[in-house]
Amino acid sequence: MDISPVTAPAASSAEAKSTAALSSDFDTFLSLLTAQIRNQDPLQPADGTEYAAQLAQFANVEQSVRTNELLAQMSAALGAGSASDVAGWIGLEVRHDGPVTVAPGRTTRLHFDIPEVADRAELVALDAAGAEVMRRPLDPDAAHLDWHGGDGKGGQLPDGIYSLQVEAGAGDQALAPRPVRSFARVDEVALTAAGPELILDGGARIAPDRLDLLRAGA
Structure with a gap:
């Protein structure tokens, strides 16, 4: 069963502000895109694929902003003194975007x-x-x-x-x-000057803010 790592009440307020900002940015982007289409050379119109790619690029940025905010909320929720909480993840599987082991x-x-x-x-x-x-x-x-x-x-x-x-x-x-994300089991938790670090089966090491899901180990 997947476990959501973010439960802070303040997250909803932050998300509302983020949504409003992104909506404003998206409106601005569409205005610029509309102006670009309106003012293009009718004898040499831009390829529709180019517009689709621009929309995809904006969607990428929007998703990255949301992901970064979620990870920041997770990191804040963990806090500086959360080593004991993270130690409770030993034996669980985490989905992360960190390194992958080949063996x-x-x-x-x-x-x-x-x-x-x-x-x-x-x-x-x-x-x-x-x-x-x-x-x-x-x-x-x-x-x-x-x-x-x-x-x-x-x-x-x-x-x-x-x-x-x-x-x-x-x-x-x-x-x-x-x-690229993948699941791996947490075998150990290392305490470093920068904070707790998860040591995964296979030897890869990640910071807690590199994960977005927890689940019971197989």
Whole structure:
């Protein structure tokens, strides 16, 4: 059963203010888009795909703002003295957008949200230094992938821990990179100067604000 980590009463007030701000921004965006369409050269009209990509980009920004606010609320709810609360997550599974472990016999279900306007998408893996080490095509209509470290072409990443993201595009327009989320079990909680850190099965480490769901361990 999924457990919502945000219960603070103040969240509803903050969300209302955020919604009002985003609504205002969206109205401004539509006004600018309308003006752009009205003033375009009728002999060389812009491709409809370009407008769709602009709407998708705005939707990406809107979703990122909402996600960041949710994570900030979660972080505030945890507070500086929450190590004992986080320790209660040991043995639970968390859904997070942090690094993923590649190891023999290990398959991880990756979850992602590719914009409907996208006509292509790729899964990109980065090593600990942030260097790109793999890029494999994805079905732009897919919502998940069972991944064992393969590049989709017969190649295999070495055992290790990798950061993942989805890069998509619509026509000639590149869309903003999308996060990749996956479930992992919390094995330990480390206390660091920056606050508690979750150590997942497989060795990946994440801050509590990298997760958005908790569930009972399998």
